[in-house]
Amino acid sequence: xxxxxxxxxxxxxxxxxxxxxxxxxxxxxxxxxxxxxxxxxxxxxxxxxxxxxxxxxxxxxxxxxxxxxxxxxxxxxxxxxxxxxxxxxxxxxxxxxxxxxxxxxxxxxxxxxxxxxxxxxxxx
Amino acid sequence: xxxxxxxxxxxxxxxxxxxxxxxxxxxxxxxxxxxxxxxxxxxxxxxxxxxxxxxxxxxxxxxxxxxxxxxxxxxxxxxxxxxxxxxxxxxxxxxxxxxxxxxxxxxxxxxx
Numbered sequence: 672x673x674x675x676x677x678x679x680x681x682x683x684x685x686x687x688x689x690x691x692x693x694x695x696x697x698x699x700x701x702x703x704x705x706x707x708x709x710x711x712x713x714x715x716x717x718x719x720x721x722x723x724x725x726x727x728x729x730x731x732x733x734x735x736x737x738x739x740x741x742x743x744x745x746x747x748x749x750x751x752x753x754x755x756x757x758x759x760x761x762x763x764x765x766x767x768x769x770x771x772x773x774x775x776x777x778x779x780x781x782x783x784x785x786x787x788x789x790x791x792x793x794x795x
Numbered sequence: 796x797x798x799x800x801x802x803x804x805x806x807x808x809x810x811x812x813x814x815x816x817x818x819x820x821x822x823x824x825x826x827x828x829x830x831x832x833x834x835x836x837x838x839x840x841x842x843x844x845x846x847x848x849x850x851x852x853x854x855x856x857x858x859x860x861x862x863x864x865x866x867x868x869x870x871x872x873x874x875x876x877x878x879x880x881x882x883x884x885x886x887x888x889x890x891x892x893x894x895x896x897x898x899x900x901x902x903x904x905x906x907x
């Protein structure tokens with residue numbers, strides 16, 4: 672059974688970089704069928720897609736965050752990571768990693784498996 | 796961005812009764828080359844991540860009870876719970892993956 676688990680600091684200082692890792696178990700992150708993404712959730716803005724990494728290694732980012740986001744993969748550890756730079760209070764959220772369903776024309780597809788989420792607080 | 800608007804924001808339904816949640820997209824999410832609506836529904840309970848219920852607007856995910864059904868095409872979609880159970884209390888989200896990836900604001904479902 673596929674499992675995803677987020678890890679990383681729960682507290683980040685304002686203007687610094689938020690770094691989270693998603694460890695995948697029960698499946699290979701190198702599978703050619705699937706892509707992997709990050710989504711965050713706040714009470715105010717709800718669910719917001721941050722970005723995704725396709726099976727071919729391409730990255731796709733939310734245009735509103737693209738200047739600050741980097742998603743990378745470490746296939747040897749079956750992990751993918753999120754870096755979000757220059758954080759502010761607006762970046763406080765629960766961050767989820769998730770798997771896209773099998774890729775379809777024009778889309779990486781819906782999210783079919785999610786991690787439990789990691790709460791990140793930004794301090795001044 | 797495609798804006799997803801759900802209605803109502805909250806809903807109270809008696810046990811055993813039907814619950815209906817609507818979702819409207821600001822543009823069509825029907826992908827013409829494969830005739831699939833790139834629209835999914837999720838259920839989120841407190842302290843848990845969203846759980847996929849329905850994809851391609853009307854296909855139930857494996858293991859999801861058949862009281863959950865999805866319908867609609869183009870810009871207007873509906874999630875229906877045919878006979879509400881206590882364990883269905885949750886927030887429900889629609890999600891489009893036609894152009895980038897956006898979510899509705901959520902509909903909170905409670906027991907009347």
